[in-house]
Amino acid sequence: MRRCFTAVLPALLLVSSGFAFPASRAQLTAEFAVTPEKSGGIYYAYPFTTDSLATVPDGFEPVYLSHYGRHGSRWVIDMSIYPKVLGALRAQRDAANLTSVGEALIPLVEACATHAEGHSGELSPLGERQHAAIAGRMARRFPALFADSARVVMRSSTEPRCIVSMAAFSEALKEANPALRVERYASPGDMDFIHYSSPEAKAMGKPDAKWMRRFGAARDSLTACTASARRIFRDPGLVRHLPVVMRHLHDIAIDVQDVDGLQDECDSIIRIFTPDDLYNLWQASNYMMYVRHADSGVGRDAGPRSAANLLANVIGCADSALAGSGPAADLRFGHDTSLIRFLSLAGIDACSPAGAGTPEDAAVQWQTFRISPMGANFQMAFFRNDSGEVIAGMRLNDPPVEIKDLKEYAPGYYKWNELKEYWGE
Numbered sequence: 001m002r003r004c005f006t007a008v009l010p011a012l013l014l015v016s017s018g019f020a021f022p023a024s025r026a027q028l029t030a031e032f033a034v035t036p037e038k039s040g041g042i043y044y045a046y047p048f049t050t051d052s053l054a055t056v057p058d059g060f061e062p063v064y065l066s067h068y069g070r071h072g073s074r075w076v077i078d079m080s081i082y083p084k085v086l087g088a089l090r091a092q093r094d095a096a097n098l099t100s101v102g103e104a105l106i107p108l109v110e111a112c113a114t115h116a117e118g119h120s121g122e123l124s125p126l127g128e129r130q131h132a133a134i135a136g137r138m139a140r141r142f143p144a145l146f147a148d149s150a151r152v153v154m155r156s157s158t159e160p161r162c163i164v165s166m167a168a169f170s171e172a173l174k175e176a177n178p179a180l181r182v183e184r185y186a187s188p189g190d191m192d193f194i195h196y197s198s199p200e201a202k203a204m205g206k207p208d209a210k211w212m213r214r215f216g217a218a219r220d221s222l223t224a225c226t227a228s229a230r231r232i233f234r235d236p237g238l239v240r241h242l243p244v245v246m247r248h249l250h251d252i253a254i255d256v257q258d259v260d261g262l263q264d265e266c267d268s269i270i271r272i273f274t275p276d277d278l279y280n281l282w283q284a285s286n287y288m289m290y291v292r293h294a295d296s297g298v299g300r301d302a303g304p305r306s307a308a309n310l311l312a313n314v315i316g317c318a319d320s321a322l323a324g325s326g327p328a329a330d331l332r333f334g335h336d337t338s339l340i341r342f343l344s345l346a347g348i349d350a351c352s353p354a355g356a357g358t359p360e361d362a363a364v365q366w367q368t369f370r371i372s373p374m375g376a377n378f379q380m381a382f383f384r385n386d387s388g389e390v391i392a393g394m395r396l397n398d399p400p401v402e403i404k405d406l407k408e409y410a411p412g413y414y415k416w417n418e419l420k421e422y423w424g425e
Contacts, residue, residue, distance in 0.1 A: 023364055023367070024364060025279065025360070025363070025364065028279055028282075028363065028364075028367075029275045029276060029278075029279045030275070032275045032278040032279055032282070033275040033278075036270045036271065036273065036275075036278055037254060037257045037270065038282070038369045039250070039254065039270075039273075039278035039279070039281055039282040039369075040254030040255075040257070040282075040369065041282055041285050041286055041289065041367075041368035041369050042285075042289065042336045042368050042369075042372050042373065042374070043251075043254045043255060043257070043258060043373075043374065044254075044257070044368075044369040044373040044374065045073050045126065045130070045257045045258055045373065045374050045375075046072065046073070046130040046134075046373050046374055046375030046376070046397070047369075047373060047397075048133065048134075048397075048398060049398070049399075050398060050399060051137045051141065051398045052395075052398065052399050052400060053141065053381070053393065053395065053400060053412075054393055054400045054410075054411055054412025054413060055411070055412070056383055056393070056413075057383075057385075057391070057409070057410040057413065059385040059386065060383035060384065060385045060389075060391060061144065061383060061384060061385075062142050062144055062145055062381055062382070062383055063145075063321075063322065063382050063383060063384045063390075064145070064318060064321040064322060064326070064328065064329065064381075064382040065138070065142060065145055065328065065329040065330075065331075065379065065380070065381050065382070066314055066317060066318055066329070066330050066379070066380040066382070067138075067329065067330065067331045067332060067377060067378065067379045067380070068310070068314075068332045068333075068334065068338070068339055068342060068377065068378050069131070069134070069165065069169070069331070069332065069333050069334070069339075069375070069376070069377035069378075070333075070334065070335060070336050070339050070372060070374065070375060070376040070377065071123060071127060071157075071159070071161040071162045071164075071165040071333065071334070071335065071374070071375070072123055072124070072126065072127025072128060072129075072130040072131050072161075072165050072168070072374055072375040073123070073124050073126040073127040073130060073257075073258035073259070073374040073375065074121055074122060074123050074124055074127055074161050074258060074374070075116050075119040075120060075121060075122050075124060075255065075258070075259060076116060076120070076121075076251060076252075076255050077120055077121040078120075078251075079116060079117075079120050081248040081251050081252060082109065082112065082113035082116065082252065083113070084244075084245070084248055085109055085245060085248045085249050085252060086106065086109055086110065086113065088239060088240070088241075088245045089102060089105060089106050089109065089232075090106065092233055092238070092239060093106070095238065096234075097233050097234050097235055097238050097239075098232065098233060098234070099230075099231060099232060099233065099234055101231045101232055101272065102231075102232040102233060105232060105269065105272070108265065108266050108268065108269055109249075109252060109269070111262065111265055111266060112252050112255070112256065112262060112266055112269075115259065115261060115262055116255075116259075121159075121160075121161060122160065122161060123160070123161040123164040123165060124258055124259045124260065125259075125260050126258060126259065126260055127161070127164075127165060127168075127258070127374065127375065128164065128165070128168040129168075130374065130375035131165045131166075131168040131169040131172070131375060132168045132169065132171065132172040133172075134169065134375065134377055134398075135168075135169040135170075135172035135173050135176075136172050136176065137398070138173075138379070139172070139173055139176040139177070140176075142381065145328045145329060146173060146176065146177055146180060146328065146329070147177065148177075148179060149179045149180065149181050150177075150180055150181065150327075150328040150329075151180075151181045151182075151183070151327040151328060152173065152180055152181070152182045152183070152327055152328060152329045152331065153183045153185075153326075153327045153329070153330050153331070154166050154169070154170055154182060154183065154184045154185065154331045154332075154333070155184075155185045155186075155187070155190050155194060155330075155331070155332050155333070156184070156185065156186040156190075156194070156332075156333040156334070157186070157190075157191065157194045157195045157333060157334045157335060158186050158187075158188055158191060159195075159335070162186075162333045162334055162335070163186045163333075165333050165375075166184060166186070166331075166333040167184075169331065169333070170182050170184060183327075192309055193309040193310045193312070193313040194310070194332060194333075194334045194338065195334045195335050195337075195338045196306055196307075196309055196310070196338070197306050197337075198302060198305060198306045200300070200302035200305070200306075201292070201293075201302040201303050201305070201306045201341075203302070204291070204292050204300075204302050204303065205292055211291060211298050215287070215288075215291075215359075218284075218359070219243070219284045219288075220243040221243075222280040222281070222283060222284045222359070223243040223246055223247050223250075223280060223281050223284050224236075224242055224243045224246065225242075225243075225246040225250075225273065225274075225277040225280070225281065227274045227276065227277055228246065228272055228273045228274050228277040229242060229246060231272055232272065246277075246281070247281065247284075249269070249272075250270075250273065250278075250281050252269065253266075253269040253270040253272075253273070254270065256269065256270065258374060279363075282363075282368075282369075283359050283360065283362075283363045284359060285368070286359070286362060286363055286366070286367065286368050287358075287359035287362045287363070289337075289340065289368050290362040290366050291362075292337075293337050293340040293341050293344070294340060294341075294344045294351070294352065294353075294366060295344045295345075295352045295353065296362070297357065298357065303337070303340070303341045303344070304341050304344040304345040304352075305345070306338075306341050307338065307341035307342040307344075307345040307346075308345065310332075310338060310341075310342050311342060311345055311346060311423060313332075314330075314342075314380070315420060315423065317330045318330075318380075318382065318392075318416070321382075322382065322384075322390060322416070336372040336376065339372050339376055339377075339378060340368075340371060340372050342378070343371065343378065343396070346403075346423065347403050347404075347405065347406070347422070347423075348378075348394065348396065348401050348402075348403060349401060349402045349403055349404040350370075350371070350396070350401055351366070351371050351396070351401075353365040353366050370397075371396070373397070376396070376397055377396075377397060378394070378395070378396050379394070379395045379396075380392050380393070380394045380395075381393050381394075381395075382416065383413070389415070390415070390416040390417075391409050391410070391413040391414060391415055391416060392413065392414055392416050392419055393412050393413045393414075400412050403419075403422070406418065406419065406422050
């Protein structure tokens with residue numbers, strides 16, 4: 001089966017654009033006070049708010065849909081965080097250094113650990129429901145594309161959580177129209193565009209990377225969470241590796257939102273953290289994602305360049321479909337890092353600010369919980385008129401997005417030929 005590749009783009013234009021959701025520290029801290037789950041960043045459960053599309057210009061009809069979706073909500077991958085936090089709490093209990101809040105925290109973390117046992121990185125039932133809901137909205141918004149025996153091609157990362165996300169999406173589409181011809185693939189051969197990391201991008205994620213070594217001390221300072229730690233420990237200064245313990249506890253707390261069955265019992269864990277500490281925890285992780293995967297000078301754009309094959313695949317599949325030899329929709333299922341890199345490389349406004357040199361700068365310009373929560377998805381719908389003109393409109397997590405530095409054909413839409421040229425084909 002042809003995978004719609006063009007040649008790897010030789011000269012892709014990286015875009016420096018403003019963030020569509022600018023926010024000050026005070027505004028973000030206020031958001032975390034109301035919805036502490038947002039401090040989870042990429043762990044934030046899909047926050048569906050509105051399904052909207054810019055008004056389609058007169059005379060244009062939908063002819064094709066291109067999509068890349070991150071897997072839905074999942075259990076944590078690093079299961080060692082549970083015994084590490086429990087070990088620290090129990091040691092401090094033995095040393096009579098726990099407050100009443102700290103004492104009550106132990107059975108809650110134990111419940112989370114038991115719930116997660118055997119599920120490392122696995123898609124949760126909530127993750128399945130997220131993808132089923134996104135598919136349902138897609139089918140209702142573009143009924144002409146998913147009518148009769150239309151052909152739909154779906155390709156997934158080989159990770160089980162992505163495959164199950166694809167299956168949930170596929171099932172919802174088939175429920176909307178059982179006559180659809182749906183092809184599903186989870187091929188190792190597709191991983192060179194579904195989820196590719198260059199050697200340079202991999203090097204940026206290593207603990208001994210220069211930027212990581214420089215950031216290490218600042219990260220510990222940001223995540224010591226002294227105010228929150230005082231709620232748990234009588235003397236936080238007696239806790240070994242306190243920043244690591246607090247980061248792991250936060251990881252446990254934010255995963256509660258991504259699974260079923262823990263909310264009534266364990267929602268209180270996240271409430272232990274003050275809004276300021278939530279902001280600092282998120283700021284540290286947000287900066288790490290920005291440097292490694294977005295258009296940051298610190299990361300030397302290694303992350304976005306790793307998305308060149310994915311962008312080439314999107315272009316190639318679209319051209320094939322528009323020429324009449326492709327499906328009604330190409331739907332891809334992968335990971336947060338690949339989606340972030342793609343959005344940055346493609347110059348999607350709100351997702352590709354450059355030059356945010358500090359964690360604080362990155363925080364106010366670029367926010368993971370808005371860009372790539374669990375279940376995040378990018379959709380590009382193509383429309384054609386009787387004259388053969390083709391335009392494309394883009395959406396991220398349901399609302400429309402734009403490319404700031406490219407002239408629109410109409411509000412929210414771009415000529416496909418101009419968009420391809422902009423992307424450097």
